[in-house]
Amino acid sequence: MSNFDFDLFVIGGGSGGVRAARIAAGHGAKVALAEEYRMGGTCVIRGCVPKKLMVYASGYPEAVREAQAYGWDATIGAFDWEVFHRKLEAELDRLEGLYRKGQEGAGVTLHDCRATVAGPHEVRLADGRIVSAKHILVAVGGKPFVPEFEGCEHVLTSNDMFKFKTLPKTMLIVGGGYIACEFACILNGLGVEVSLLNRSALLRGFDAESRDVIVGQMERAGVRIRTGHVIDRVTCKGTAFSVHIAGQTEETYDAVLYATGRVPLTEGLGLEEAGVKLGQRGEVLVDEWSQTNVPSIFAVGDVTDRIQLTPVAIREGHAFADTVFGANPRKMDHDLVASAVFTQPEFGTCGVTEEEAAGTGADIYTSSFRPMKSLFAGNDEKVFLKLVVDQKTQVVTGCHIVGPDAGEMIQMVAIAMKMGATKAQFDATCAVHPTMAEELVTMRSPTRSV
Structure with missing residues (x-):
């Protein structure tokens, strides 16, 4: 019989926290989770998901202009923010409900309130109650940073x-x-x-x-x-x-x-009082197993300020749960993590930049061209692709893509890069024509070496 109220108490209901809680519960652990705002965290409620829906909404005027160039009698009226916003809120409510249902279905005890660390094995809830746990996972994420100035x-x-x-x-x-x-x-x-x-x-x-x-x-x-x-x-x-x-x-x-950036949300969380070491930006310092200097306290996601990406937090949380509760010790691999920036044009990136490769002996392959779709529509904007290749091993160590659906392309390229693909293996792959991505396997000569 355990001397603790729970085997695991998770503070934070974002991507990393809910994954860790659900997987740990699936391994048979008695789990509780506290979230002070809304289940789903930054990504679902105020980050990736609503942002991407706004990206889609903002792209329609250009899509209509392209349609006109293709012969369509297309017009677009004014944008109705109220209509979009109502539907956006409904979608976020739906997603939050799914996150909550997933936790409850796994048997996780939910506390809809703020929780802070009261000791190596204790959590203080907003109503003053103290709950004990064999392990505590901090997954509170980060917050936007605004510098101090007048106004x-x-x-x-x-x-x-x-x-x-x-x-x-x-x-x-x-x-x-x-x-x-x-x-x-x-x-x-x-x-x-x-x-x-x-x-x-x-x-x-x-x-x-x-x-x-x-x-x-x-x-x-x-x-x-x-x-x-x-x-x-x-x-x-x-x-x-x-x-x-x-x-x-x-x-x-x-x-x-x-x-102007984001900082870990550790202020007033009680971590330092419990003996947990924090970094200069307030991040929770952890080892490769996401464990702090206090053995019973772990942390995953943006609060650790390692790689601030939702899929990273999810994998860190899953690896933690498998290691501590699933008898399957494993670590999150933070090498070659691809990401996308949803600007217009879109940007997909994985691995080292040309600047990071400078002086190491690398060949730089680039391609810039007007893609078929926009060229036909009279759009002068170009797609840009770059490969960074180690001269000694010929392994592709960096890939950077600017253009439509760059995020979709970089996900596929990242698989090859994670497998250690060489430039020769890229070149040996037959192109899919006509596509933008075919340029990734048809760049024969380096533009320059660094």
Whole structure:
């Protein structure tokens, strides 16, 4: 008979937490989970899912323009945000219900409240109750970061982007990461006049040549992009916001979005008091088994600040449950994790960038062309593909794709890369014609070596 109330207590009902709870329960563990907001976490409620639906919505004006070029008598009227938003909320409610049903069906005890760590084997619920557990898993994710400045209370974050009653006519987006760029493209496609401002280059950390293609197309689509600037104050003026750019005059917008990164949501969680070590950004420090320095406390997902991607959190949670409760010790492999940025154009990436490969002895293969579909429609935008190949082993160590459905393509390429495919094996694969992806197996000569 266990001396604890539960074998596992999970704090956080996002992707990593619910997977760990369900799998652990399936292994016979007695499991509880606490979520203070909505089941599903950032991805389902205020991230990937609603964002991707907004991406789809924002692409229809361009689709109609293409249809006209193909001979269709097609027109598009005004975008009705209220209609879209009602359906979006209904879909999120449906998904949240599925997450809840999955936990309940697995036998997990749910607590719809905030929970904090009270000790190596204790969790404190919002009502003051203390629950004991042999193991505690922290899976609380992260939150948007907004720097301190005059008027910072007036700005929006990515959490607010799905709550508009009506869409603003003008918006300033501050930030240069993938979230800032995605929302700039989405809102521009929905008819909002968008300005994007950042202190440095956009999409830093991604392949530079690829990001230059994306930024160029964003500007041609109507997004006003400025770099090298900093906001020093925001003032509310009625229903509008006056933004003062350091060293420049003030500008007025209907809304200001700060997409300046995310930080782990560990503040006030009781971890340090329980002896758990945190990093400089507040991340929970864990080993390769997702275990903290306190043996009974583990952490997965964005709260560990390893790779902030939903599928990574899911795999980390699953590996934890199999290891601790399933007698099947295994670790999440964080190498060669593919990802997609849902800008317009879309960006798929896996492995090293050209900049990371510089000086290591790598061949760079590139291809840029106007795809058949948009070429016929009179669109001048190009697709861009890049392979990074290790000169010594000829293994493909990096792939970067800019163009329609790049996310779908990079998923398939990542399988080959994970298997250690060489450039010769890419070349030995017969092309599928006519497709954009066939260029991945027809680039014969390197563009340059680094």
